[in-house]
Amino acid sequence: MSRSPSLPDRPHRDIDPDLPPGERLEALRDHFEDLVTINDQLETQLENASERNQTLREQVERAERENETLKSSSLYVATVEDVLGDGEIVVKQHGNNQEVLTEATPQLVERIDAGDRVAVDDSFAIQRILDAETDARAQSMEITERPAVEYEDIGGIDEQIREVREAVEQPLAEPEVFAEVGIEPPSGVLLYGPPGTGKTMLAKAVANRTDATFIKMAGSELVRKFIGEGSRLVRDLFELAREREPAIIFIDEIDAIATTRTESKTSGDAEVQRTMMQLLAEMDGFEARGEIRIIAATNRFDMLDRAILRPGRFDRLIEVPEPNQEGREQILEIHTREMNVDDDVDFESLAADTEGYSGAEIESLATEAGMFAIRNDREEVTQADFVDAFEKIENDDSSDVVASAGYFYQ
Ligand SMILES: Nc1ncnc2c1ncn2[C@@H]1O[C@H](COP(=O)(O)OP(=O)(O)OP(=O)(O)O)[C@@H](O)[C@H]1O
Incomplete structure (x- = not known):
């Protein structure tokens, strides 16, 4: 349908006043019929316009809803790894490095190359390609x-x-x-x-x-x-x-x-x-x-x-200082909450041994102890695992621990 439908031609009918009454009546009747036809045409056009108006209104509402959803749901940044045929694209999500096979609309697929950064939604569908500016903004902020x-x-x-x-x-x-x-x-x-x-x-x-x-x-x-x-x-x-x-x-x-x-x-x-x-x-x-x-x-x-x-x-x-004895015990407890820890594990003595450790280092100690248990085919983590972990950390990078223990921050 054209955007501005043209109006039907206006009938020009000059009725000669000198015509005999019968002919004048006939001419007036014709004129009336023309007007009825035009009226019908205008009504049809009006109906079409209202329908189109309704369709456009629905489109706007849909766009507004989509816009709201986009605004309220976060998009994630990913890098395009490969563009396969048929609109299929492999992306790698930032943060967890997970590779995902996903797709994009044909318009987007045409413009996407491997290496591009893109914004993906919760179901990994590519929403848009990030331009350099958005990219910097997305990369610089978490x-x-x-x-x-x-x-x-x-x-x-x-x-x-x-x-x-x-x-x-x-x-x-x-x-x-x-x-x-x-x-x-x-x-x-x-x-x-x-x-x-x-x-x-x-x-x-x-x-x-x-x-x-x-x-x-x-x-x-x-x-x-x-x-x-x-x-x-x-x-x-x-x-x-x-x-x-x-x-x-x-x-x-x-x-x-x-x-x-x-x-x-x-x-x-x-x-x-x-x-x-x-x-x-x-x-x-x-x-x-x-x-x-x-x-x-x-x-x-x-x-x-x-x-x-x-x-x-x-x-x-x-x-925010380094944790003291009590703090280290608490942190050990926090980071072993989800672990299957043997009753013999003595948090107090471990906390005493780890003087100068930060919370992050105590977390590494707990993870390392868990690794020793796994290596020994055990589900339960024992005091011996913690001691082995402690020795490993001390030997691996004792210099780092010492450096951070005496870190100059004030
Ligand atoms: N007080 C604490 N209690 C429990 N866990 C801690 C504590 N401090 C650090 N951690 C562990 O270490 C990790 C790193 O801590 P966080 O990033 O908060 O340190 P930060 O002080 O911000 O360090 P940075 O100055 O290096 O940025 C945390 O994710 C947590 O697992």
Whole structure:
């Protein structure tokens, strides 16, 4: 059907007033019949137009529903490994490296090549090809709708959990409390301490508890991988958080973009400086009582540019130290929860032996002990397995353990 149907011809019938009455009546009757025909034609056209209107309305509604579904369901990033015939495509999912045979619409298949990055949905159907810009954004940020970490999974830092809940969870969950008392919650929280002590876990656990989207960006990657794009990606980061409110922005290794400036004025320094300025600008323009909370983490507190610690920026500092004896015992218990552990396993003595170990290293110890049990064809993990694991770790990389135990972070 044409978009604008033409109107039927208007009948031109000049009826001669001098005609005898019979002929005039005849002419008028003809004219009336013409008008009836035209009326019928117009009615048909109107019906067609209403039908088309209805179809278009349905199409719009469908598109809106699809758009909503796309907006509310996450897409995952994958790399195209191979384009087979008949629209079949092999992709490798990022994160778990799983290879999947999937398909795409004929229009997309034509444009897809091996090596392209694509966005896939829950059932791995390719939704679109990522352009360089989206790709950088997707690669530089880790977005999790609801991270699977809970406070009970974190051992030995109860006091830090309490502080984070107060500074991040409460303003998100009960903003009215702050409004009533008339104080602003901390703008940003900085977690500092040695590597592998649970800083990322803490940020994820708050997101889990508050049903907030967790958006992580690694400072070091901004500087190393996305050279020249740092400040734009920082802007994107905050924009994305606004789109996904409530959200928790987690900037790991913030020292990479917020180090005290050296004398050297290389172009790399200028770029890092710009990235930091953008971060400060975003934070300064931020409504602290809003639905977005910012957490940063660093292992190098000593290197931080003090400008980021001013009021209104990262104004709540929380030290996350290495676990003490009790903490190590708790972490051992957490990481052996799912394991079949023999009654003879003595967590207290293991915790005493692992002084200087971080939570991440204690987790490796538990995994390694499990490996010894498997090697010996046992389902139960014994004290001897833990001792063997401990010796293996100490011999393998005693230097690493020592280095991290004495890690300089303050
Ligand atoms: N306190 C803890 N309780 C339980 N598990 C822990 C703890 N700390 C670390 N782990 C284990 O180590 C892993 C890494 O911890 P996480 O990423 O939170 O450390 P981090 O402090 O953010 O380290 P980094 O500074 O290197 O980024 C966790 O996934 C967890 O399995």
